Amino acid sequence: MSHNLTGIAASPGYAIAPIVTLKPARPAPLREHVADPRAEQARFAAAIEQSRTELEQIRQLTEQRLGAEKAEIFEGHLMLLEDPELIDATNDKIAEEAVNAEYALREVAGTFIAMLESMDNELLRERAVDIRDIASRVTSHLLGEPHQDLSTLAETCIIVAEDLTPSDTAQLNLEAVQGFVTVVGSRTSHSAIMARSLDVPAIVGIGESLLGLPTGTLVVMDALEGRVIVNPTDEELAEYGTRKQRYDERKTTLTRLKEQPTASLDGARVELAANIGRVEDVAKALVNGAEGIGLFRTEFLYMGRDSLPSEEEQMNSYRVVLEKMEGKPVVIRTLDIGGDKELPYLNLPKESNPFLGLRALRFCLKREDLFRTQLRALLRASRFGNLKIMFPMIAVLDELLEAKRVLAEERAKLEAEGVELGAHIEVGMMIEVPSAAVAADLFAKEVDFFSIGTNDLIQYTMAADRMNESVAYLYQPCHPTILRLVNMVIRAAEREGKWVGMCGEMAGDPSAVPLLLGLGLHEFSMSAGSVLPTRELIAGLSKHEWSRLAEQALTMRSQEDVLQFVQHQLKGAN
């Protein structure tokens, strides 16, 4: 009979193999009196030296296998070997208490491990692992017991352990090791991060029961769900064998797509960008092959705190995103609060219809001080990359002109101050209010680009609150009405030689993408995880053909008709 264990899926994939259980941590060293503390310090120094040599080798191995960035972990470890708080303090303890080095090191390291483990911040808690790793390495040398070497494992296996240190993970022989499962850990453990960059399936935090399994037990790892099937049945083996094969093939395809620009079957190029809400999301956008950032929501800078962010702080955040994107386009949207996003510290009056109230640009034009701070921060960051500034929630032309006037004033002020600015900063607006879509021809003369925010555009066009379950049926991205609005916007922009993007959920919706390609959308911005599947989809579509089909969709009577038509055409193509 098989049984299941569940933990945290730390690195995706499937593996099927017998397990190898790593030996548990050695017992804590006992306190022993030493007659000659100087000699003990010398013994400690020798163990540090040996650890240094060993770590230097691991660092080099990691650099070769995973690149300089991952190898930095071990530079951190090498630094710990010189850290005054750890090494000097251990030496002092040896001298003052005339105790053995193993014990002194354990006591000193233990204090820091306990301090770090009690922290609120998960990332800092995880750093206790580094100190444990280094202390254990030095202790092995003091005891003359070599560290277990995982690079020599030769048989196909899944590693089972209490925890894997970063150095263990970096040394795994991936010819043999199909994946690993640990008793403790979280998604942000070093071992989890390493597993993702090594691209090896990993499940962590599965609990003590794991260690009861003898070496050689056959298991199935489903590291998408975080499940381990112990002693799988024949049916389970067959089922997961197929899943693994399918998953691995799919991964190969997506990896290949990552390196390619987005192009349709007939060679038309479009840009696939990612929506981000925090600076650290850039990494995910890049990993998923995004060709730009189509929407950077700046609200995060203002939320979860009790005062407004300074110009300097904002500038630094924008700068990091621009630098990380290395010249790829980055559309940054100015503050969009109100609606369902509140800032308690601004003490704004309650509104009975917040989605129709003082939100986004409407609010910024009322609170010009706050708007100007953000614009200055954006302008100052502009020289670090390819910045495009976007205003949200514009209903009438006067709002756009007013926003542009404030921007021009701040720009002139900065130039007078001698601040270096980016060469060409495009200025655009969101199309999310129906009035702006209908009058897109007027707006197109005044902007460099449009980005259609479909979530709001649909809710305002259908007059249906998207949070309200009872009217959720009206949320219909592919309804001909919405397609007509999108079409109007693209045609209006085309006449003025401007580009149009889309940054709502619709841009990554596989049923909508063929139609949007056909209507001539230039940029599709979506959650990072949708970029590669969308690139794959577009590669199989003829833009020429879909421009004809999209024309037809505009005249249909319902979203259902459109969706059926799209599905039928997609099937017909295959």
Next chain:
Amino acid sequence: MLTQTFTVINPTGFHVRPAKTFVQAANGFPCKVTLLNKGKKANGKSSIGLLTLGIAQHDEVTLEIDGEQEEQAMEALGALLTQMYE
């Protein structure tokens, strides 16, 4: 002695890599470098010390610098605190 306060923008606060960068920079100066955060104090030349301060995003961290080259150190290390990202 010089004292100045900085806001940390690094979303992950101050974990191994930023701490390492900071300690390496601090070791380049002869003066004494001390960091204070939320009532805790640490040697700016020890990465363990920095980690135990538990510095998180938006924290206001005070840098105390005492000794030779303190002005250059304040400029270089202050910039690291505000700009460092990773």
